[in-house]
Amino acid sequence: MLQAIRVPVKELQRCSGIVAEDVVSNDKALLLPRGSNLALLDDRAINILKGKLISEGVEYINIYLHNNSDASLITSIQDENDYQSVPPYRQIDKSLAEMALYQINDIYNRIAKGEALSELYEPLLNTARVLTQEILESEAITLSLYKVKERDEYTFVHSLNVSLLSGFLAGKLLKGDSVTEKIVIGGLLHDVGKTRIPLEILNKPCPLTAEEFAVMKGHPLLGFGILREARITDETILNVTLFHHERMDGKGYPKGLTGKDIPVEARIVAVADVFDAVTTNRVYRSGVSLYNAISLIIKDTGKHFDPKVSRELVSALGLYPPGTIVELSDGNIAVVIACNEGDLFRPTVKLMGSWAEVTSGNGRDGKVVNLRNTPNLYIKKAVGNFSK
Template structure:
């Protein structure tokens, strides 16, 4: 990822970057071509002196962008532009709870009180979603292979509940069921041998046959743990069904698939694609969204994919984008109905100079700026690590 900024020649020694434009002298001669890398080959001081003699006192430079979600939040607080996120303490508590439930499931098969506490947490998460319009800033990053299933369960709960709130805005009970179902959707993986669950490579046919059982095992474990809500159970059982058939465990298709199972399927795949695994790096949110769009109508309910697209836009929150005026910013939200013109946070200084500084920032609503547009995506901030 890179940021473009204009730098005084006298300050070039503080930079590490490449020229974003040709540098031309007073007589029209090319002094430095676009793409030249600083520090220059040879005597950097002599090159700088020559530039100043030629009347060149600033250079347009592309520098590597280094910005974390935490640094973004620092900037937003300075500019009084808060990101509404699910309570981090609740998120951490949820991941610990899921881990404890899975461990007891492995050891003893689990107990009813385990799932009673977890379903109560699902209700808390559902209430948190009502104040969290940009859900992508609340998704947690996976730090190591051992915690993947637990963090993934949290993220799928948040995404499933978020989508349900968009699809059924006047049905809070359904949003609660969707969130709780997302939290429990992989419960059956507690019965999958660890050597299959954590295998750092593609599963063979025998291993995949075992893995496919987790949807049925999860429903069984949930019922044994006292879960009777058919909506919650439908997420657990049906999140691997496919819109045109061929999924599992029941090979349902279209509207035969329970609606929250269809919602869970979209949430499950989006988070899996954007998560780091032993065998792959995370995909950018835009790439994951493109895959969902490509498979809308075969793997996924197209209406649910359209709902996700409308909620996060073509440039998902957290995307680092280059604007048509050369500035680089971070997408905060989709702006109304125009999916191509989001709200973007821009800074008046190099992003990686921000730590501990008071830096001027502003939010541009591109839906009201006919003179500005996004010309490219430079990168993705990714997810927030659980501390």
């Protein structure tokens, strides 16, 4: 398991890793943001950074280290008390997620221009390792999912969301850091084959024709080829890319596999892939509500989705996922803020007022109510999604 280490600034050139928390000056100016990947800096940049930090009086920074040379470095100087463990943080860090998003964007764009993935893979792998630990230690992964702002962002943002949710489900189902890490990486790269799909199809602002969809369906095989060209041989990562569009009933692609013939990692990513896709607004359609997305997953369980994976998703999110706006039995409107384990129908909600108050813009910032503790109050129906 990765651990944040307190590293002397003077030793930065001997380390590579992810900055675990913001580094600020005495006057609170941000010097180095949390989530910065030191592996991306060359020696000159590291020396400039060291000079800046030292001039501001910064002697130590906390870094997530992730390779063998760093591990031996820790062992060799721990006796000097230069390196001290610091507690891991619990929520998905925004700057780390944004770094992953930047790297996916960069990788996909550069592959589309003909560059080899092998030149770009290692920095993404380093980020994925830390992202995995964030996922495994988080209890609110879905609250960290990003939303698409621009049409051209879809593939990149979707890949990050699928990675986050797949890693969360894998952590619950498979109970292993190593396999979860591979599924996180697979989620980041699962749509890499789309870099070789013509842009007029990939970014078409309306539904695809049958001929165009046939081209789009080639992206898992294209992605598998890109990974093999990059000499990526890990079977879990390859299976995610190749088989994430297979269905339990054999009606998926590219191989038409059924049931347990579909690798479990691909079955996990399939659920995350569809859940994020259907809740995202596209140019030619609006995303469905979180409640309706859960309903869709439940409806297609056994046909499209593995029941164990679907059950874990529903268990994690509840039938009314956080962010769902609901109408209560007393007529008030509320937003779901947390699901209750073991009671999928009775989440914790925050009251917003009556329907008339909410629709007129006069909704209240009301009290939090755990419906599990209020047997006479229940959800009547879901009415939408909360959006800041």
